Amino acid sequence: MTEKILNYINGELIEPVGKTYLDNINPATGEVYSLIPDSDERDVELAVLAANAAFPVWSNMPVAQRSDILLKISALIDKNLDRLALAESIDQGKPLWLAKSVDIPRARDNFHFYATGAIHLATEAHAMGNSAINYTLRQPIGIAGCISPWNLPLYLFTWKIVPALASGNCVIAKPSEITPMTAFLLAELCREAGLPKGVLNIVHGLGPKVGAAIVSHPEIPAISFTGGTKTGEWIAKTAAPMFKKLSLELGGKNPNLIFADCNFDEAVKTAVTAAFSNQGEICLCGSRILIEKSIYEKFKEAFLKRVSTLKVGDPLSDDSRMGAIVSKPHMEKILAYIELAKQEGGKLLAGGKQLQLSGKNSKGYFIEPTVFENLAYDCRTNQEEIFGPVVTLTPFETEEEALMMANSTQYGLAATVWTENLKRAHRVAAKLHSGIIWINCWLLRDLRTPFGGMKNSGVGREGGFEALKFFTEEKNVCIKL
Ligand code: NDP
Numbered sequence: 001m002t003e004k005i006l007n008y009i010n011g012e013l014i015e016p017v018g019k020t021y022l023d024n025i026n027p028a029t030g031e032v033y034s035l036i037p038d039s040d041e042r043d044v045e046l047a048v049l050a051a052n053a054a055f056p057v058w059s060n061m062p063v064a065q066r067s068d069i070l071l072k073i074s075a076l077i078d079k080n081l082d083r084l085a086l087a088e089s090i091d092q093g094k095p096l097w098l099a100k101s102v103d104i105p106r107a108r109d110n111f112h113f114y115a116t117g118a119i120h121l122a123t124e125a126h127a128m129g130n131s132a133i134n135y136t137l138r139q140p141i142g143i144a145g146c147i148s149p150w151n152l153p154l155y156l157f158t159w160k161i162v163p164a165l166a167s168g169n170c171v172i173a174k175p176s177e178i179t180p181m182t183a184f185l186l187a188e189l190c191r192e193a194g195l196p197k198g199v200l201n202i203v204h205g206l207g208p209k210v211g212a213a214i215v216s217h218p219e220i221p222a223i224s225f226t227g228g229t230k231t232g233e234w235i236a237k238t239a240a241p242m243f244k245k246l247s248l249e250l251g252g253k254n255p256n257l258i259f260a261d262c263n264f265d266e267a268v269k270t271a272v273t274a275a276f277s278n279q280g281e282i283c284l285c286g287s288r289i290l291i292e293k294s295i296y297e298k299f300k301e302a303f304l305k306r307v308s309t310l311k312v313g314d315p316l317s318d319d320s321r322m323g324a325i326v327s328k329p330h331m332e333k334i335l336a337y338i339e340l341a342k343q344e345g346g347k348l349l350a351g352g353k354q355l356q357l358s359g360k361n362s363k364g365y366f367i368e369p370t371v372f373e374n375l376a377y378d379c380r381t382n383q384e385e386i387f388g389p390v391v392t393l394t395p396f397e398t399e400e401e402a403l404m405m406a407n408s409t410q411y412g413l414a415a416t417v418w419t420e421n422l423k424r425a426h427r428v429a430a431k432l433h434s435g436i437i438w439i440n441c442w443l444l445r446d447l448r449t450p451f452g453g454m455k456n457s458g459v460g461r462e463g464g465f466e467a468l469k470f471f472t473e474e475k476n477v478c479i480k481l
Contacts (some may be wrong), residue, residue: 003034005180007043007204008187010050011197016205017042022177027093027324028315030363036180039205041213044172047201048219051143051170054198059140059168067115070166072193073186074111077104080189084154084182089315091181092153093324093365094278096316103155107182110158113447114468118166121468132480138472140168141222141245145214147207147235149227150176150326151281151387157183160224163467165200172201172220174211176227178327180204207231215239222471225249226283229385229410229456236459247460247470249283249452251385252413255406256286256442257428259399260295262418263440268302274416274442276310276369279322280389284414284436284443287391288382290402296395300349300373303393307350310369314361324364325388331365334388338370341381346372346392377405385411399428407433413453416442435461 004021006013016037024034037043058066077084084107085099094103126134144164148157157175164171175183183202190200203210211231215223215238222245225235229250239246256274258267274286291299315323325331331354338352351368373393375381382392396402406415415434419425429437435453438444445451451463460470 005034005036005184005204007037007039008184008190008200008202009043009047010053010201011191011195013187016040017046022206024091024180025327026090027326027328028090028361028364030328030365033090034181036177037204039203039210041209043203043205044210044213044217047172047203048143048217050198050201051172052219054196055140055142055170058170058196058199061168063118063168066166066168067119069193069195070111070115070162073189073195074108074115076189076193077108077111077186080185081105081108084185086316087181087185088153088179089323091179092150093315093326095320095323097318098278103152106152107154107158109447110155110162114162114166117163117465118468121167121465130481132478134476134478137475137477138469139475141471141473142169143220143222144169144171144471145217145220145223146171146173147211147214147223147225147227148173148175150178151278151283153179154182154186156226157186159462160226161200163462164222164224164471167468167471169222169471170199170201172203172214174203174205174207174214177204177206212238218242221245223247224462224470232458245470247462248458249462250413250456250458251387251411252283252285252453252457253288253383253385253409253411254284254286254414254416254434255288255290255432256416257402257406257418258289258291258295258299259402259417259419259421259424260292261420261424263420264295264299264302266440267418268299268306270416270442271303271418272306272310275391276307276322276389277443279325279367280391281326281387282443283387286414286416286442287386288406289391289393290396290405291393292402293395293397296393300393304350304371307369307371312355312366312368313357322369322389324361324366326365328365330388331367334367334386334390337381337384337386337388337390341372341375341390341392344375344379344381346381347374349373349393351389377408383409399424403428403431407431410456411453412455413457414438
């Protein structure tokens with residue numbers, strides 16, 4: 001029997017008002033394995049009513065008490081780690097070991113980090129000599145709308161909702177309709193932890209219906225969105241005339257700059273991880289690998305050797321390094337980009353095809369890790385986000401040329417630099433047009449640091465106190481002495 005996912009509104013797990021459901025597909029088997037509420041604006045309206053009713057109690061609760069409840073949820077995520085990881089792997093297609101070691105621990109840590117962080121959020125005071133003193137009141141906004149994507153489902157969902165909740169807001173959240181399962185399971189844990197009803201409401205369904213209803217609702221004054229740049233553009237256009245607070249974390253086309261003076265083995269190993277982790281479906285993946293010409297051939301050979309050892313297989317097998325692509329339409333989009341790369345003159349060095357597995361995975365969506373060279377830095381393959389296991393290798397002669405190519409896209413999310421030359425590392429980091437720079441590493445994350453992109457990769461920063469501040473309204477109080 002297929003499991004029915006339910007909306008979480010006013011503390012209850014309930015059916016959508018319209019009583020209609022969408023299919024939820026396991027991408028590793030191609031089979032429908034659960035049903036998702038096909039909610040609409042009526043469900044969002046119920047969530048708004050519940051959140052408005054819950055707001056006075058939640059926002060006035062002492063922060064330490066709010067923190068205790070959120071810490072309980074963190075502990076429950078930990079207790080249910082194996083169950084949540086399995087659900088994430090089945091829903092998303094990612095290897096189970098990855099969900100166990102990264103996604104679910106990170107969701108737990110997001111709760112822990114912001115539950116404790118909110119206690120330490122201080123406000124400023126500005127003394128005007130002996131004449132007056134100003135202090136800043138930082139108050140919750142009301143209802144926050146949080147919309148998240150399918151690539152790191154529970155990890156990114158919690159990255160948004162927890163700072164909103166910790167700073168005293170009620171939340172209406174929509175996970176991606178492609179990967180709703182762990183948000184549904186989280187609702188059960190919130191009930192178990194005693195989160196007051198109406199504080200968190202999770203409405204499942206399609207972006208253009210539920211997502212759009214959240215963005216357009218006049219009683220939801222802040223929107224935190226992670227997803228594609230096109231969707232972000234629509235959200236910005238819709239929310240701007242209502243003067244909503246907006247945090248937009250959007251797409252990327254991240255360069256990985258490999259200089260000849262790098263630690264070669266580390267650079268090769270990490271470049272492969274950065275390219276193909278989570279099937280290349282991480283907004284931070286390094287998909288444009290720029291290599292100094294003097295080591296280009298050597299790097300290419302070592303990179304390809306390592307790529308040839310990556311096993312694509314059943315996400316539930318321990319030895320699968322890569323699992324399934326999240327959905328059939330997304331797989332088709334990636335395969336179309338592979339064709340485009342060939343048309344643009346790309347030389348295929350590895351992969352390039354859909355992979356046909358056997359047995360229960362015979363109808364799953366798998367793609368080989370794919371590597372191209374011989375593509376101009378400004379062709380579409382090198383400029384547009386593919387968001388899959390497809391990377392390009394491009395040689396450069398000078399630091400200036402590397403920077404020019406790295407900065408040539410509309411995006412500016414993350415960049416990686418490999419060099420043992422400290423001066424070069426600082427110089428290049430300062431000149432890259434990216435919000436996040438890794439030197440001699442990738443995806444090393446400290447949750448206190450500002451996270452986000454420049455250019456078309458987004459507006460605003462998440463992480464640390466920034467996120468708590470985003471979900472609060474600042475008020476200056478000036479007292480004449
Ligand atoms: P989408 O933009 O398609 O969707 C993101 C979320 O927005 C989903 O929940 C989606 O719902 C919803 N949505 C879609 N249309 C609307 C709408 N009109 N109004 C409100 N909400 C809507 O992105 P993907 O899910 O495909 O995610 C992949 C993208 O996310 C990539 O571009 C990737 O780079 C980016 N990303 C960015 C990150 C960052 O931190 N900068 C991190 C991770 C991913 P539904 O699923 O039902 O369509």
